[in-house]
Structure formats: structure tokens, C-alpha cells
Amino acid sequence: MSSEWIGQLRSIAQQFDRDRESVADLRSLEDIRNRYLSRKSGLLTLQLQNVRNVPPAERAEFGRVANEVKGKIESALETLQHQLSQVEATAALERERVDVTLPGIRRRIGHVHPLTLARQEIEDIFVSMGYTIEDGPEVEKTYYNFEALNIPPSHPARDAKDTFYIEDDVVLRTHTSPVQVRTMEKMKPPVRILCPGRVYRRDAADATHTPMFHQFECLLVDEGITFSDLKGTLERFHKQYFDQKTETRLRPSFFPFTEPSAEVDVSCVFCNRSGCRVCKYTGWIEVMGSGLVNPRLYEFVNYDTSRYTGFAFGGGIERYHALKHNINDIQLYFQNDMRFLEQF
């Protein structure tokens, strides 16, 4: 008879093996768990309660088999539980699937104006080379805008055709150079400054002219400053602002406030000197004017001409930015079209 009890245990185990095949989800898993292990009515639980009826001699064997069967069932249920949870979790994630190709939700962020960005970039380069930023008024005395820069009253640059006049001796500054004079008036060498700012020329607006634009002007006055220093400084600046491949070329020219004077060209940033439409197939693009400070300027500010020499140069911020980004109409900077601004 003893085998009868054990046989029943074994047949429960077999029955469980058949039943578990049909478990498909966590719910049917729960059903089967209850059917076999429920405290009150579980098939195995009930069978185990029969232990009283098992003859003492067989009890040990019965107990061993009962534990074995229970262990198998429990571990099988656990495995199933684990597998089904994973399936369930996977299914849940699947239900949460979204169409990732829909556009993202973008918060509006603002854009700093390209001319501000260019000015900051230029300022930062010069500050890193030891220059101090200076500024000055836009409504300026003719003394600072012209006279003290060696541009006498008869000079054509002072013509009302080209300069906005406010009074006989007050104009909208036509360049940032007055800041040079104002700075030299208030301090003794070494002077090492950069003046960025807004300037005005009486030009009707077109793709290359606007009656208002921005310049940056650099001035260095100290003992022993040479033409070579001017060259080296421009070379370094251009490599920093454009790229390391950029070359700088100086060509003789004329400005009343510098002697010698030089036009400054950079190797064409678009074709790298191989010739293209932008550089008119010359490989070079004119970017600014420069030179050694004309000693006559020192007389206006009482600098010792035997002791100090210096250089100065000035360029257009619009021009530098436009060259870097291949922009062919400088009016874009003042139309404030978001389709332009948001590209920076």
C-alpha cells in the first residue's frame, strides 16, 4: 500500500507537468499555483495532509518524495513566474512604443546677434593677447574724428557728402579711430587697446554698404614697436579668427594717420588662394587698413616721438563676419529676419 501514497504524489507531479504546459500568462500561473499549493484546497497540500494515514514505516520515504515533488513544483512555478514577468514587461514596453520619427518638442531659445558674436570673438582674441577694450561716443567732435588724426579741415574725407554732420564741429563718428586719440589723451604708453563700435558713413544701403556699420580698431604704442610687430599681430589674429592656414599680406597704401600705411589682405578663406569668384581669382581678400602710427598724431597727445612707436589697424565687424560665413549682403545684419538670426 505504501507505494500507493507515493504513487499519488508522483501522479500529482505528472499532472502538474501536464498542467503547466498550458500556463500562458501570470493569471493562469496564479490559477495553477492555487490548484496545487493553495493552503486549503491545493492538490498537493491535501495530499500532504494524508501523511497521518501513511504507515509509520513509510513516512520517511513519503516525506522525502513529498518534499521533492513540492520543491519541483515550486521551482517550476518560480521559473514560470520569472519568464512570464519578463514577457509581460516586454509587452508593457511594447504597448508604450511611440513614433520616434515625430518631431521633438523644442523649447524656444534665443539667438545672440551675429555681430555681437563676432565682436565678442574679436574682443576675446585681443584680450588674450593683452589688449584692453575701450569705447567712446558715437556723436563725436570733429577734433577727435578728424583733426587729431591728421585729417585737416580741407580734407575730402570730411565732406558732408560722406559724413553725417550734427553741428559744424560735431559728427557721427566715421570710424572708431577717435577712441585712439581719447585713450592716448588720458594715458601714457604703453597703450594696448582694442575699440569696437558703431560708426556711420553717408552711403545709401546696398549689398556692400550700410550708412551704419561696426568697426574694431587696434592701437599699440610702446617703446620699440615695429612694422614687423604689426605684421606678426595681424598674422596671429587672422589665424585665430579664420583658421590656422590663413595667411596675411600687407600692401603699401595711404592713410593720414599712419606712416607707413598698409592695406591688409588675407588669403581667400573660400579657395585657400587657388582663386575663386569671391577673391576675384587673386587668392587674396582685402580686409582692413593698417600702419605705424604717424608720429604727427603723437604731437596732439604729447607723446615723446623719439621714445615711442606704435601701430594701428581697423576693420569692419560685418566684413569679418560675412567673410567667415560667406554672407554676400550686409543689409541682412540690420533687417533682423529671424530666418537669418536663428542660424547663429
Place this chain on the structure above:
Amino acid sequence: MKISYQWLREFVDVPSDAQTLGRRITDVGLALESCEDASGDIVLDLDVTTNRPDCLSHLGVAREVSAIYGVALRKPQFKVQEGSQRASEAFSISIDDGQLCGRYCARYLAGVKVGPSPDWIRKRLEAVGVRSINNVADVTNYVMMELGHPLHAFDAHKLQGRQIIVRRAELDEKLTTLDGVERQLNPSILVIADAKKPVALAGIMGGGETEITTSTTNVLLESAYFSPNSIRKTARTLGMTTEASYRFERGADIEMASFACDRAAGLIRELAGGEVLSGIIDVYPGKVKPARIALRRDRIAAVLGAPVEDVIVHQIFERLELKPAQTAQGWTVEVPTFRADLSGEEDLLEEIARHYGFDKFPGTLPSSRNFGALLPGEKKVRQVRKVLSASGYSEVYTYSFSNEEMERRFYPDIEPVRLRNPLSEEATILRTSLIPGMLSALQWNINRGTRNLQLYELSKVYWNGGERRSLLMGACGNITPANVHQTTREFDFFALKGDVEELLKEFNTPMRLTTDNIPKYYHPGRFARVGHLAMFGELHPSYAEPFKFRQRVYLAEIDFELLLGAPENRRVEQIPKYPGVKRDFSLLFDKGTQYATIHRTIVDAGISELVRIEPFDRMESGPFPATKYSLSISVVYQSADRTLTDVEVEGFDTRILKNLEERLGAQLRK
């Protein structure tokens, strides 16, 4: 200046083709603008800077070429075949105003036959852009293009009294010039006159009456030197620019006058026959002596950055026809009259540098003894831009010019800076505020389909007496545009207020709002100010009208200098260690009770553990009397040194509710 390559080669053997020459000559300062073929010749267009009138001729350019290549310069060789009659007997010249006319040379030719010029002369003039007229006039132009000295030919028979007087015009004198225009003269204008009246504008243009015509037989040929300032002034006054005035106002060569006169007389005789009367009439009261400039050898390296050998310096000077004499320290250089641009040592250094080659001086970096620095306040400016960018505002740059009527709509009390010579009626003053520019920028974008905008401008405004930076924010449309994920949210007063708060917070400036002194251009019910620091609100509909906005526009004006002046005291708060307790109340208030009052009443309960008050739900109507509105408020209590107990929290609630009930008649909704 247009230069014929063939013509140039009369004066110098150019050892390269025209293109190479163009590059080389650019390197010494005569920038090549273009190089074009012209029926068997090549024309180089050179940009001659204003200080180099000596290069406004083929001879002058040839001199530079001779210095570039180290080849000899050949000056024109000629002889004037003179007749026996003396010119000084046939004609007299006097200069009344020696200040304005330094020299006047003249030649007299009798029996010339005026007619067309031969081909070779016509071709050359055409190549350099001068129209052929007749052989006599063409010679004067030819010599000007050759030597750089402007000349004028008069029909001598038409000059009254056989004399020329160089004088200032009298008031009310008139002269009809060659272009057929009658010119009103005055004493600031220098004229060439005969015994009776002006016959030419000195150095600018001849008169019509004494013009050379086919019936002219006797010619008075003028070659003079006029003061650059006088010519420039007259040319500007009369609005005329001629090849002659262009040269005289930059400075002609006073010593060239007689040579050019002879050269032209010889050519006229060659082309038009006749007889050149003997002798040149030359009135030259104060002969100009060449300047001498000392150059110290050690200044070459000290100023240019590298030494240049003596022999090279010497060569450069000689080729440029500067006469160097060696001295102990360097040289004394005699400067001919055609190089008036050279007056100091630095000018000679430039001559050396440009002909030795700018490229031969190495690039060096000057040593720096100081740190560089941005403008004071620039760090804060960049901080402002950062906050504005993060809040969604894009920066605009508008013109400083503005329309006075438009400016006055917004700031009628500011006396503007007025331009004497504006470019247009729309831009006669400098802006007094950034508002019109901002509205135009919004309008520009709206008209082009961009309707959701947040812009700012940080730039100067001006008044009669000063200029200062100002900050203006402008916005319209939706903050969040509708899309597949969410619905729209329109930009409104509170969006603007939040952006202003964010900005002021960055500068530790509290938002103490008032609604007094509302400018007319703001919506009276949607405006607030923070003292003098900030004003913001919705643009008044009637001010928006001219711009045809079909959406509400919001503006925030910040006094930027005031904002930058805010003290920099960024104190870092400790993060609390103990948890906070959040409590929500729904309350009924009388309609018209401002939130600020409610907020203050809660604060007045004096609970130091109260760290946050936040309204979160507002209903104007519902299951409560129509005279009330409902507001839900959440508060957070937190202590720095302990966890709050339930009893404490309930005590706080009671104090707050009691204050609200007693002072504002608030009722807790159940």
C-alpha cells in the same frame, strides 16, 4: 588711373608682361584694379592713393616701375623750334593772388591749323579714357596723361587786351564754362581773366568763349600751379570734378609747369603747324626749393623691424629720383617737388619699406607686460544675453537713425540729436528709444510669416547731450506653437512678467511692482513698473495700429545702466537638510482682491518656517456667490534645524487662515 602699357614702355623698359607688372606694382602701393586688352595695347587700371598725385601720369608710374625693376627711366626728349618774335612782346601775364597761384607759365603759338588729331594720339587718349576733341586740346590732355601736369589752351585772339590776370573773381561775375553751364562766381574762386572778364576757372575748366575752335589760329598755352586747397574748395562749391582739378587738388608739381608747357608747345607745332613764339613767359615769384629730410640708419631696423643694407636704400632713393647724401648717421635726402607727400623721416622709411618689400620684414609679436581686459561691466552684459537667450529672446540690431514723428509718439519730451544732412526724411534724427526699431523688426518678421517672436535689442539711445545703452524686449504670438504633441499657449502679460523677473533675479534685484505713471503707449490695465529700472506691459492698441499688427505686442523696457549698477552680492543659500511640508488651501475671496494683498497677508502671519507661497488654481465662477472668486494656494513650511511635527504644521495653517479670514474675509472652501 588708366595706364597704357605701350605708352609706359616709352619711359621704361618693363622686363615683364603686363600681368606680372600689375602684381609687382600692387606690391609697392599702386593697386591694380583691372588689366584689359585694348586693340593691341594693354590698359592697367591702377588705384592711386590721394597722397600720390605724381603717379597720375605715365611718367610718374614709369618712375615707380624703374624703382621696382632697377631699370633706367627715360624722360621725354624734345626740342621746341621757336620763331623769332618774342612771346613776351605778344602777351603779358600777371598773378594778382600769389597765395592761390604759385606759378604761371605760358607759350604763345601763332598760325596753327586746328583739326583732328592723328591716329596715334587719338588711340592713346582713348586707351586712358579721354575723348579726342581736336589736335590742340588733345595735346594738352596728352601731356597731362604723360607728365601729370594739367594744361589749358586759349584762343589767343579772343583774349581781351592781350593779357592774362590770375585773380579772385569779383562778386556777381559770371562765366560760362566749356560744358555750357553759366557759373556764378564769388571772391573765394580763383579765375583766369583777360583785361575785361574771367575766361577760365583756374585749374578746373576753361570758358566757352575762348575755347579752341577750328577757326582758331593763335593759341595761348597755360601751364600753371594752383593751390590744392583753393581748387578743392572751388570744385566742391561748384560741384565739378575734372581731370585737371583732380590733379591740382591733390598737388601738381610746380617745377613741372615749364617743362610741360614746352612739351605741349612742341607737340602742337608738330601736329598743327604754326610758329612757337620765342621764349616762355614764366611768372614764378617764389621759387620752391626741394625739401631735405634727414634719415637715421638705425631707425630702419628700429621702426621697420629689420635692417636694410645701405646700398639697397641708396638704390631705392635714386630710382625714385630722391637724392640721398651719406651722413655720419645715415642720409640727408633731397626731395623733388613732385613728392610733396614726403616730409618726415617716417615718409622715407615708408619708401624704403614698400620698395624693399613689405614681405621681407618678418612677423613678430610684441611682448606684453599687462593682462588684457574686457570693458568694465562686459561680464554682466554677457550674463544678460545668456539669460535672455535662455528665455527665448533673439537679439536684433536696428539703425540708430529714426523718424522724428515716430520717436515723439513714444518719448515726446526728449530733445533729439538732429542730423544736418540725413540720407532720407525717414531718418533725420538719432533714436530716442528702441521702441520704433523694435516694432519695425516685429513687423518685418510678421510680414514674412514669422509670427511668434521674442526679440531684444541692447544698444544705444541718444539725446541732445548724450548717449547711453538701453535694453528693450519685444514679443508677440505664441510661446509654444501648436504641434502634434501639444496645443498653443499665447504670449501674454505674465509670460513677459516672468521673463523680466528672471532677468532681475539674475541681478539680485527684487520685483517691487507699481502701476503708477503709465506711459500712454501701454495698455492701462496691463502694465507694471519696477521703479525706474523696468517698465513692461502690452502695447496700447492705438500705438500698435500704424504697424498693422494683428496680434498683441508686449514690450519691456529696462534701464540697462541701472541694471548693471545693481550690486553683485550673489550669496549661496544652504540646501535644507529637513523635509518641507506642503499644504494646499482653496479659498474664496471678494472679487477685486489683488493677489499681492493675499500674499502679503500670508507673509504677515509671521511664520519663519514659511518658505514658499504659490497660487495654483483660480476660478472666477463656480458653486459660490458671484461676488467671490476662488483661489487655491499652496504653501511650504520648512525648518533649517528639525523636522516639523503635525501639531506645528496645523498651528501654522490656523494662523494663516485666521489672518486671511480676519483681514480679507476669506472663506476656506470645504
